Amino acid sequence: MDSSANTPPIAGPASTSVGGITVLTEIQDIEPVPGPSMTEGPLTEFASTMSVEPSNVSGLTRNEETEPVPGPSELQPTQAESDSRPIHRSPGSVTDKYDMGRELGRGRFGIVKIGVRKSDQQKVAIKFIKSKKPKDDPGDRRGPPKEVMLLNMLMAPPSTYTVRLFEWFQEETHFHLVMEYPEPCEPIGRFLSRCGHLEDSVGKSLMVQVVRCAQECINHGVSHNDMHTSNVLINTALMQIKLIDFGQGLQIREPEVHPHQTYTTCLRHALQKTVEFVGKLLEYIAIRVCIPEANGTGCTPNRLRIG
Structure with missing residues (x-):
């Protein structure tokens, strides 16, 4: 019919x-x-x-x-995480602020591990995305991953049903996206x-x-x-x-x-x-x-x- x-x-x-x-x-x-x-x-x-x-x-x-x-999920965001401002790159390394835990999953675009924020023991999901610096590039022209752009777009106003991006780091070989971890x-x-x-x-x-x-x-x-x-x-x-x-x-x-x-x-x-x-x-x-x-x-x- x-x-x-x-x-x-x-x-x-x-x-x-x-x-x-x-x-x-x-x-x-x-x-x-x-x-x-x-x-x-x-x-x-x-x-x-x-x-x-x-x-x-x-x-x-x-x-x-x-x-x-x-x-909202069990994850309690900080004040900076609770507004709808775009998330810019955080300074330093992801390991300065987070302890790494077990692997949650992996796919074609990266690996996701559980993380624990050192300041308050809050659980988060951390995605590793490979990013190789172009050869013979004296500077560092890598922009943020496409996923960062899309997740930022979903924060104005914050989307109810999509995972929240809290911060992201850019390092030599990887981008690290720190995101909401709804538990359980x-x-x-x-x-x-x-x-x-x-x-x-x-x-x-x-x-x-x-x-x-x-x-x-x-x-x-x-x-x-x-x-x-x-x-x-x-x-x-x-x-x-x-x-x-x-x-x-x-x-x-x-x-x-x-x-x-x-x-x-x-x-x-x-x-x-x-x-x-x-x-x-x-x-x-x-x-x-x-x-x-x-x-x-x-x-x-x-x-x-x-x-």
Whole structure:
């Protein structure tokens, strides 16, 4: 059955169809530091139609009322980290301020380790990105990594559902990005496979957060381009998601305005990629809601996997 037949058109002066979903095309030019997010947009309209109720997720009980927009993560930022000013390079070495711990993960663009801030024993996530100085370069012309630029864009105002950048260091062979570490957390794919069945209210809450996260990125002028189950963390104490790893992200810029700028994409392509990834995530979550309960326990671990 064609689901688009039941999708009401979005009112507005101009619209287009992207991946079967009608979206507005008449959008103000997106600057590196745009205005407030989540004020309007096609993804926001979808999220606003979904309600959230208190729930129990495979032994994780929320006694208090579950809100559609959960509170901040356990990490308590310093005063400098709590505002929306761009994060500039910190002097010195990352090891001057942080003790290194175990490896959390690695990918094509770097390695992430857990770190502990020496001043207050606060846990953080530290990403190592290789950066080789160009040969025969008498100076040091390396700019900040693309990921720093994108994370800075997501701080004006601070995004609710994306990981926060606290500071970054530039050293001889690596950049070090010090970021928020929501604890306890795990990738949403692992969490859903472990829990199996989800109650309706929990599934709705996660789906709303995924859609709002995508809308925040677009409204801040950022296309993540890799929004899959390994790059979406879930704080299992708060049931709040955090989008990580912007290594493949791009800044949204119309090509006719900035034809030669690198690391950019136009709005149409950004929406196409976003709809593709969001659709897969929503399907993944929805199927976990639909799994029948086993023996009244409400949990059927690893019964169904996708991909």
